[in-house]
Amino acid sequence: MTVIPIRTDSRSYEVRIGAGLLDTLGRAVCACTRAARCVLVSGENVWRLYGERAEQSLRGAGLEVFPVVFPPGEDTKSLARYGELLECMASCRLTRSDCAVALGGGVTGDLTGFAAATYQRGIDYIQVPTTLLAAVDSSVGGKTAVNLPEGKNQVGAFWQPELVLCDTDTLRTLPERELRAGMAEVIKYAVLGDPELFEKLRRREISEEEIIETCVRMKAEIVGEDETDQGKRRLLNLGHSFGHAVENRSGYRLLHGEAVAIGMAMICRAAAHLGCLSPEEAAAVVGLLQAYGLPTESPWPPEELEDAMLLDKKFASGKLSLIVPERIGACRIVPTAASELKGWLEAGYERSV
Numbered sequence: 155m156t157v158i159p160i161r162t163d164s165r166s167y168e169v170r171i172g173a174g175l176l177d178t179l180g181r182a183v184c185a186c187t188r189a190a191r192c193v194l195v196s197g198e199n200v201w202r203l204y205g206e207r208a209e210q211s212l213r214g215a216g217l218e219v220f221p222v223v224f225p226p227g228e229d230t231k232s233l234a235r236y237g238e239l240l241e242c243m244a245s246c247r248l249t250r251s252d253c254a255v256a257l258g259g260g261v262t263g264d265l266t267g268f269a270a271a272t273y274q275r276g277i278d279y280i281q282v283p284t285t286l287l288a289a290v291d292s293s294v295g296g297k298t299a300v301n302l303p304e305g306k307n308q309v310g311a312f313w314q315p316e317l318v319l320c321d322t323d324t325l326r327t328l329p330e331r332e333l334r335a336g337m338a339e340v341i342k343y344a345v346l347g348d349p350e351l352f353e354k355l356r357r358r359e360i361s362e363e364e365i366i367e368t369c370v371r372m373k374a375e376i377v378g379e380d381e382t383d384q385g386k387r388r389l390l391n392l393g394h395s396f397g398h399a400v401e402n403r404s405g406y407r408l409l410h411g412e413a414v415a416i417g418m419a420m421i422c423r424a425a426a427h428l429g430c431l432s433p434e435e436a437a438a439v440v441g442l443l444q445a446y447g448l449p450t451e452s453p454w455p456p457e458e459l460e461d462a463m464l465l466d467k468k469f470a471s472g473k474l475s476l477i478v479p480e481r482i483g484a485c486r487i488v489p490t491a492a493s494e495l496k497g498w499l500e501a502g503y504e505r506s507v
Protein backbone atom coordinates (compact mmCIF):
# COMPACT_ATOMS: atom_id res chain seq x y z
CA MET A 155 0.00 0.00 0.00
CA THR A 156 1.16 3.53 -0.79
CA VAL A 157 0.13 6.32 1.57
CA ILE A 158 0.22 9.92 0.37
CA PRO A 159 -0.43 12.66 2.92
CA ILE A 160 -2.54 15.63 1.86
CA ARG A 161 -2.10 18.80 3.86
CA THR A 162 -4.45 21.69 3.25
CA ASP A 163 -5.32 24.72 5.38
CA SER A 164 -8.66 23.19 6.35
CA ARG A 165 -7.72 19.53 6.86
CA SER A 166 -5.00 16.92 6.60
CA TYR A 167 -5.75 13.38 5.48
CA GLU A 168 -4.30 10.35 3.75
CA VAL A 169 -4.74 8.91 0.29
CA ARG A 170 -4.20 5.14 0.50
CA ILE A 171 -3.57 3.31 -2.75
CA GLY A 172 -3.27 -0.45 -3.08
CA ALA A 173 -4.83 -3.77 -4.02
CA GLY A 174 -7.56 -5.17 -1.76
CA LEU A 175 -8.06 -2.05 0.36
CA LEU A 176 -11.85 -2.17 0.11
CA ASP A 177 -11.99 -4.74 2.90
CA THR A 178 -10.21 -2.30 5.23
CA LEU A 179 -12.87 0.39 4.69
CA GLY A 180 -14.81 -0.15 7.93
CA ARG A 181 -11.77 -0.05 10.20
CA ALA A 182 -10.38 2.94 8.33
CA VAL A 183 -13.64 4.90 8.67
CA CYS A 184 -13.79 4.18 12.39
CA ALA A 185 -10.18 5.28 12.81
CA CYS A 186 -10.63 8.65 11.11
CA THR A 187 -14.16 9.67 12.15
CA ARG A 188 -16.39 9.48 15.23
CA ALA A 189 -19.26 8.09 13.17
CA ALA A 190 -21.74 5.55 14.49
CA ARG A 191 -23.79 5.64 11.26
CA CYS A 192 -23.05 6.33 7.66
CA VAL A 193 -24.72 6.62 4.30
CA LEU A 194 -22.93 4.51 1.72
CA VAL A 195 -23.53 6.30 -1.58
CA SER A 196 -22.96 4.58 -4.89
CA GLY A 197 -24.10 4.23 -8.50
CA GLU A 198 -26.01 1.13 -9.66
CA ASN A 199 -23.05 -0.42 -11.56
CA VAL A 200 -20.57 0.04 -8.75
CA TRP A 201 -23.09 -1.06 -6.16
CA ARG A 202 -23.65 -4.36 -8.02
CA LEU A 203 -19.92 -5.00 -8.11
CA TYR A 204 -18.66 -3.71 -4.77
CA GLY A 205 -21.61 -2.58 -2.66
CA GLU A 206 -21.94 -5.71 -0.58
CA ARG A 207 -18.23 -5.89 0.24
CA ALA A 208 -18.11 -2.24 1.24
CA GLU A 209 -21.25 -2.58 3.34
CA GLN A 210 -19.94 -5.71 5.06
CA SER A 211 -16.67 -4.04 5.89
CA LEU A 212 -18.46 -1.03 7.39
CA ARG A 213 -20.92 -3.19 9.36
CA GLY A 214 -18.08 -5.43 10.48
CA ALA A 215 -16.46 -2.42 12.11
CA GLY A 216 -19.66 -1.70 14.04
CA LEU A 217 -21.18 1.04 11.89
CA GLU A 218 -24.86 1.28 11.07
CA VAL A 219 -24.98 1.53 7.27
CA PHE A 220 -27.62 3.10 5.02
CA PRO A 221 -26.99 2.39 1.35
CA VAL A 222 -28.13 5.05 -1.15
CA VAL A 223 -27.85 3.95 -4.78
CA PHE A 224 -28.34 6.28 -7.76
CA PRO A 225 -28.51 5.63 -11.51
CA PRO A 226 -25.05 5.85 -13.09
CA GLY A 227 -24.03 8.84 -15.21
CA GLU A 228 -23.50 12.58 -15.11
CA ASP A 229 -27.26 13.27 -14.82
CA THR A 230 -27.02 12.12 -11.21
CA LYS A 231 -24.89 15.18 -10.38
CA SER A 232 -28.07 17.26 -10.18
CA LEU A 233 -29.85 19.43 -7.64
CA ALA A 234 -32.66 16.86 -7.58
CA ARG A 235 -30.35 13.96 -6.59
CA TYR A 236 -28.54 16.22 -4.14
CA GLY A 237 -31.87 16.99 -2.48
CA GLU A 238 -32.75 13.28 -2.38
CA LEU A 239 -29.44 12.45 -0.76
CA LEU A 240 -29.88 15.14 1.91
CA GLU A 241 -33.36 13.82 2.65
CA CYS A 242 -31.96 10.27 2.97
CA MET A 243 -29.35 11.56 5.40
CA ALA A 244 -32.04 13.25 7.44
CA SER A 245 -34.40 10.27 7.40
CA CYS A 246 -31.55 7.99 8.55
CA ARG A 247 -31.08 10.48 11.40
CA LEU A 248 -27.44 11.12 10.62
CA THR A 249 -25.96 13.52 13.16
CA ARG A 250 -23.03 15.90 12.80
CA SER A 251 -20.64 13.25 14.07
CA ASP A 252 -21.78 10.68 11.48
CA CYS A 253 -20.38 10.40 7.98
CA ALA A 254 -20.95 9.70 4.30
CA VAL A 255 -18.96 7.25 2.19
CA ALA A 256 -18.72 7.80 -1.57
CA LEU A 257 -18.11 4.49 -3.36
CA GLY A 258 -17.69 5.15 -7.09
CA GLY A 259 -16.38 7.53 -9.69
CA GLY A 260 -16.27 11.31 -9.85
CA VAL A 261 -20.04 11.64 -10.11
CA THR A 262 -20.64 9.80 -6.83
CA GLY A 263 -17.71 11.56 -5.17
CA ASP A 264 -18.73 15.08 -6.21
CA LEU A 265 -22.38 14.57 -5.26
CA THR A 266 -21.66 12.88 -1.92
CA GLY A 267 -18.97 15.42 -1.06
CA PHE A 268 -21.32 18.32 -1.69
CA ALA A 269 -24.09 16.73 0.38
CA ALA A 270 -21.56 16.08 3.17
CA ALA A 271 -20.34 19.68 2.94
CA THR A 272 -23.80 21.08 3.48
CA TYR A 273 -25.78 18.56 5.56
CA GLN A 274 -26.04 20.08 9.04
CA ARG A 275 -23.36 22.58 7.91
CA GLY A 276 -20.89 19.83 7.17
CA ILE A 277 -20.20 16.22 8.14
CA ASP A 278 -17.23 13.95 7.48
CA TYR A 279 -16.99 11.96 4.28
CA ILE A 280 -14.70 9.33 2.82
CA GLN A 281 -13.84 8.91 -0.84
CA VAL A 282 -13.55 5.38 -2.23
CA PRO A 283 -12.72 6.04 -5.90
CA THR A 284 -13.44 3.21 -8.32
CA THR A 285 -12.58 4.90 -11.64
CA LEU A 286 -9.14 5.92 -12.85
CA LEU A 287 -10.34 9.52 -13.15
CA ALA A 288 -11.56 9.57 -9.57
CA ALA A 289 -8.38 7.86 -8.33
CA VAL A 290 -5.99 10.32 -9.98
CA ASP A 291 -8.04 13.45 -9.65
CA SER A 292 -11.57 13.97 -8.40
CA SER A 293 -11.35 12.09 -5.08
CA VAL A 294 -8.47 14.25 -3.88
CA GLY A 295 -8.56 17.96 -3.08
CA GLY A 296 -12.07 18.59 -1.81
CA LYS A 297 -13.83 20.10 -4.80
CA THR A 298 -17.44 19.00 -4.57
CA ALA A 299 -20.33 20.04 -6.80
CA VAL A 300 -23.49 19.34 -8.75
CA ASN A 301 -24.42 20.66 -12.19
CA LEU A 302 -27.11 23.07 -13.33
CA PRO A 303 -28.71 22.81 -16.77
CA GLU A 304 -26.71 25.98 -17.53
CA GLY A 305 -23.35 24.40 -16.83
CA LYS A 306 -21.09 21.97 -15.00
CA ASN A 307 -20.30 22.22 -11.30
CA GLN A 308 -22.21 25.47 -10.91
CA VAL A 309 -23.18 24.70 -7.29
CA GLY A 310 -20.55 23.36 -4.96
CA ALA A 311 -18.17 23.74 -2.06
CA PHE A 312 -14.59 23.08 -1.05
CA TRP A 313 -14.88 20.29 1.49
CA GLN A 314 -12.01 17.92 2.11
CA PRO A 315 -12.61 14.20 2.81
CA GLU A 316 -11.28 12.51 5.94
CA LEU A 317 -9.69 9.77 3.87
CA VAL A 318 -9.31 8.59 0.30
CA LEU A 319 -9.17 4.81 -0.02
CA CYS A 320 -8.28 3.64 -3.50
CA ASP A 321 -8.48 -0.12 -3.99
CA THR A 322 -6.71 -0.60 -7.32
CA ASP A 323 -8.41 -4.01 -7.77
CA THR A 324 -11.71 -2.22 -8.39
CA LEU A 325 -10.28 -0.64 -11.56
CA ARG A 326 -10.15 -4.13 -13.16
CA THR A 327 -13.89 -4.00 -13.91
CA LEU A 328 -13.86 -0.49 -15.36
CA PRO A 329 -15.14 -0.40 -18.97
CA GLU A 330 -12.40 0.33 -21.53
CA ARG A 331 -13.97 3.66 -22.53
CA GLU A 332 -13.96 4.85 -18.90
CA LEU A 333 -10.35 3.80 -18.47
CA ARG A 334 -9.41 5.80 -21.57
CA ALA A 335 -11.29 8.83 -20.26
CA GLY A 336 -9.28 8.61 -17.03
CA MET A 337 -6.08 8.60 -19.06
CA ALA A 338 -6.95 12.11 -20.30
CA GLU A 339 -6.53 13.44 -16.76
CA VAL A 340 -3.30 11.45 -16.39
CA ILE A 341 -1.93 13.01 -19.58
CA LYS A 342 -3.03 16.37 -18.21
CA TYR A 343 -0.76 15.91 -15.19
CA ALA A 344 2.14 14.95 -17.44
CA VAL A 345 1.73 18.05 -19.65
CA LEU A 346 1.26 20.21 -16.59
CA GLY A 347 4.37 19.33 -14.70
CA ASP A 348 5.99 15.98 -15.38
CA PRO A 349 7.89 15.38 -18.64
CA GLU A 350 9.16 12.09 -17.21
CA LEU A 351 5.60 10.85 -16.76
CA PHE A 352 4.85 11.98 -20.33
CA GLU A 353 7.77 9.92 -21.62
CA LYS A 354 6.83 6.86 -19.57
CA LEU A 355 3.27 7.07 -20.87
CA ARG A 356 4.53 7.41 -24.41
CA ARG A 357 6.69 4.29 -24.01
CA ARG A 358 4.00 2.55 -21.94
CA GLU A 359 6.61 1.84 -19.32
CA ILE A 360 4.54 2.56 -16.24
CA SER A 361 2.18 0.55 -14.05
CA GLU A 362 -1.31 1.68 -13.13
CA GLU A 363 -0.34 2.01 -9.48
CA GLU A 364 2.65 4.21 -10.34
CA ILE A 365 0.40 6.36 -12.55
CA ILE A 366 -2.06 6.92 -9.70
CA GLU A 367 0.70 7.59 -7.18
CA THR A 368 2.48 10.08 -9.46
CA CYS A 369 -0.70 12.03 -10.20
CA VAL A 370 -1.89 12.09 -6.58
CA ARG A 371 1.52 13.35 -5.41
CA MET A 372 1.34 16.18 -7.91
CA LYS A 373 -2.21 17.02 -6.90
CA ALA A 374 -1.22 16.88 -3.20
CA GLU A 375 1.51 19.44 -3.80
CA ILE A 376 -0.74 21.80 -5.75
CA VAL A 377 -3.73 21.54 -3.40
CA GLY A 378 -1.42 21.92 -0.40
CA GLU A 379 -0.29 25.30 -1.76
CA ASP A 380 -3.66 26.50 -3.01
CA GLU A 381 -6.69 24.75 -1.55
CA THR A 382 -9.34 27.08 -2.94
CA ASP A 383 -8.26 27.73 -6.51
CA GLN A 384 -6.87 31.23 -6.04
CA GLY A 385 -3.62 30.59 -7.88
CA LYS A 386 -1.61 27.49 -8.68
CA ARG A 387 -4.54 25.07 -8.44
CA ARG A 388 -6.03 26.67 -11.54
CA LEU A 389 -3.30 24.87 -13.49
CA LEU A 390 -5.29 21.67 -12.94
CA ASN A 391 -7.86 23.13 -15.30
CA LEU A 392 -5.60 22.47 -18.26
CA GLY A 393 -7.93 21.41 -21.07
CA HIS A 394 -11.01 22.05 -18.92
CA SER A 395 -12.07 25.52 -20.12
CA PHE A 396 -12.60 24.31 -23.67
CA GLY A 397 -13.37 20.82 -22.36
CA HIS A 398 -16.31 21.87 -20.18
CA ALA A 399 -17.78 23.73 -23.15
CA VAL A 400 -17.41 20.63 -25.35
CA GLU A 401 -18.89 18.42 -22.62
CA ASN A 402 -21.82 20.77 -22.13
CA ARG A 403 -22.40 21.11 -25.88
CA SER A 404 -22.45 17.31 -26.24
CA GLY A 405 -25.30 17.13 -23.74
CA TYR A 406 -22.92 15.01 -21.63
CA ARG A 407 -22.83 12.27 -24.25
CA LEU A 408 -19.07 12.74 -24.28
CA LEU A 409 -17.42 11.56 -21.07
CA HIS A 410 -15.68 14.20 -18.95
CA GLY A 411 -12.24 12.78 -19.77
CA GLU A 412 -13.03 12.66 -23.49
CA ALA A 413 -14.08 16.32 -23.42
CA VAL A 414 -10.91 17.22 -21.49
CA ALA A 415 -8.84 15.41 -24.15
CA ILE A 416 -10.46 17.52 -26.87
CA GLY A 417 -9.96 20.65 -24.75
CA MET A 418 -6.30 19.82 -24.17
CA ALA A 419 -5.66 19.16 -27.86
CA MET A 420 -7.36 22.47 -28.72
CA ILE A 421 -5.40 24.55 -26.23
CA CYS A 422 -2.13 22.93 -27.40
CA ARG A 423 -2.98 23.72 -31.03
CA ALA A 424 -3.93 27.26 -30.08
CA ALA A 425 -0.73 27.67 -28.04
CA ALA A 426 1.34 26.46 -30.99
CA HIS A 427 -0.54 28.70 -33.40
CA LEU A 428 -0.06 31.75 -31.16
CA GLY A 429 3.64 31.02 -30.63
CA CYS A 430 3.52 29.91 -26.94
CA LEU A 431 4.33 26.20 -27.53
CA SER A 432 6.41 24.56 -30.23
CA PRO A 433 4.36 22.83 -32.95
CA GLU A 434 6.40 19.63 -32.29
CA GLU A 435 5.38 19.52 -28.64
CA ALA A 436 1.77 20.34 -29.47
CA ALA A 437 1.80 17.47 -31.95
CA ALA A 438 3.35 15.19 -29.30
CA VAL A 439 0.51 15.92 -26.85
CA VAL A 440 -2.16 15.40 -29.51
CA GLY A 441 -0.35 12.21 -30.57
CA LEU A 442 -0.26 10.85 -27.01
CA LEU A 443 -3.96 11.53 -26.52
CA GLN A 444 -4.71 9.71 -29.76
CA ALA A 445 -2.39 6.84 -28.83
CA TYR A 446 -4.55 6.29 -25.74
CA GLY A 447 -7.66 6.22 -27.93
CA LEU A 448 -8.93 9.68 -26.98
CA PRO A 449 -10.72 12.14 -29.26
CA THR A 450 -8.85 15.35 -30.14
CA GLU A 451 -11.26 17.28 -32.40
CA SER A 452 -14.32 19.25 -31.37
CA PRO A 453 -17.38 18.37 -33.46
CA TRP A 454 -18.71 21.89 -32.66
CA PRO A 455 -17.44 25.13 -34.20
CA PRO A 456 -15.81 27.92 -32.15
CA GLU A 457 -18.91 30.11 -31.93
CA GLU A 458 -20.95 27.30 -30.35
CA LEU A 459 -18.25 26.60 -27.76
CA GLU A 460 -17.86 30.31 -27.06
CA ASP A 461 -21.47 30.55 -25.87
CA ALA A 462 -20.96 27.64 -23.48
CA MET A 463 -17.66 29.11 -22.23
CA LEU A 464 -19.17 32.45 -21.34
CA LEU A 465 -21.07 30.60 -18.62
CA ASP A 466 -17.87 29.26 -17.07
CA LYS A 467 -17.94 30.01 -13.37
CA LYS A 468 -14.20 30.68 -13.54
CA PHE A 469 -14.88 34.03 -15.20
CA ALA A 470 -13.83 36.52 -12.54
CA SER A 471 -13.86 40.28 -13.13
CA GLY A 472 -14.58 39.64 -16.78
CA LYS A 473 -11.55 37.36 -17.28
CA LEU A 474 -11.15 33.61 -17.57
CA SER A 475 -7.87 31.91 -16.64
CA LEU A 476 -6.84 29.87 -19.65
CA ILE A 477 -4.14 27.32 -18.89
CA VAL A 478 -1.66 27.46 -21.71
CA PRO A 479 1.19 24.95 -22.17
CA GLU A 480 4.62 26.49 -22.83
CA ARG A 481 6.37 23.14 -23.06
CA ILE A 482 5.61 19.59 -21.95
CA GLY A 483 5.87 19.86 -18.17
CA ALA A 484 5.21 23.61 -17.84
CA CYS A 485 2.01 25.62 -18.23
CA ARG A 486 1.10 29.24 -17.62
CA ILE A 487 -2.10 30.89 -16.42
CA VAL A 488 -3.28 33.41 -19.02
CA PRO A 489 -6.09 35.76 -17.92
CA THR A 490 -8.31 36.04 -20.97
CA ALA A 491 -11.13 38.51 -21.60
CA ALA A 492 -14.41 37.25 -23.05
CA SER A 493 -13.67 39.21 -26.22
CA GLU A 494 -10.40 37.28 -26.71
CA LEU A 495 -11.92 33.82 -26.36
CA LYS A 496 -13.00 33.52 -29.97
CA GLY A 497 -9.41 34.03 -31.13
CA TRP A 498 -8.15 31.22 -28.87
CA LEU A 499 -10.97 28.91 -29.92
CA GLU A 500 -10.37 29.55 -33.60
CA ALA A 501 -6.63 28.97 -33.17
CA GLY A 502 -7.54 25.72 -31.39
CA TYR A 503 -9.23 24.54 -34.56
CA GLU A 504 -6.11 25.03 -36.69
CA ARG A 505 -5.21 21.56 -37.94
CA SER A 506 -1.61 22.51 -38.67
CA VAL A 507 -0.34 20.49 -35.67
Ligand SMILES: NC(=O)c1ccc[n+]([C@@H]2O[C@H](COP(=O)([O-])OP(=O)(O)OC[C@H]3O[C@@H](n4cnc5c(N)ncnc54)[C@H](O)[C@@H]3O)[C@@H](O)[C@H]2O)c1
Nearest residue numbers: 197199226259260261284285287288292297324327328410
Ligand atom coordinates in the same frame (compact mmCIF):
# COMPACT_ATOMS: atom_id res chain seq x y z
N1 LIG B 1 -13.99 17.11 -7.90
C1 LIG B 1 -13.01 17.19 -8.76
O1 LIG B 1 -11.93 17.70 -8.45
C2 LIG B 1 -13.19 16.61 -10.13
C3 LIG B 1 -12.09 16.45 -10.98
C4 LIG B 1 -12.28 15.84 -12.21
C5 LIG B 1 -13.55 15.41 -12.59
N2 LIG B 1 -14.59 15.57 -11.74
C6 LIG B 1 -15.94 15.11 -12.08
O2 LIG B 1 -15.91 13.69 -12.14
C7 LIG B 1 -16.99 13.25 -12.96
C8 LIG B 1 -16.52 12.13 -13.86
O3 LIG B 1 -16.09 11.08 -13.05
P1 LIG B 1 -15.82 9.61 -13.64
O4 LIG B 1 -15.08 9.73 -14.91
O5 LIG B 1 -15.26 8.81 -12.54
O6 LIG B 1 -17.27 9.13 -14.08
P2 LIG B 1 -18.47 8.38 -13.31
O7 LIG B 1 -18.47 8.66 -11.89
O8 LIG B 1 -19.69 8.73 -14.09
O9 LIG B 1 -18.14 6.84 -13.54
C9 LIG B 1 -18.03 6.37 -14.84
C10 LIG B 1 -18.85 5.11 -15.11
O10 LIG B 1 -18.10 4.00 -14.67
C11 LIG B 1 -18.90 3.16 -13.84
N3 LIG B 1 -17.96 2.61 -12.87
C12 LIG B 1 -17.33 3.28 -11.89
N4 LIG B 1 -16.43 2.51 -11.30
C13 LIG B 1 -16.52 1.29 -11.87
C14 LIG B 1 -15.84 0.07 -11.70
N5 LIG B 1 -14.84 -0.04 -10.82
N6 LIG B 1 -16.19 -0.98 -12.47
C15 LIG B 1 -17.16 -0.85 -13.41
N7 LIG B 1 -17.83 0.29 -13.64
C16 LIG B 1 -17.50 1.34 -12.88
C17 LIG B 1 -19.96 4.05 -13.29
O11 LIG B 1 -21.11 3.34 -12.98
C18 LIG B 1 -20.20 5.02 -14.45
O12 LIG B 1 -21.10 4.45 -15.35
C19 LIG B 1 -17.48 14.47 -13.72
O13 LIG B 1 -18.71 14.88 -13.19
C20 LIG B 1 -16.42 15.51 -13.43
O14 LIG B 1 -16.94 16.82 -13.43
C21 LIG B 1 -14.43 16.16 -10.52
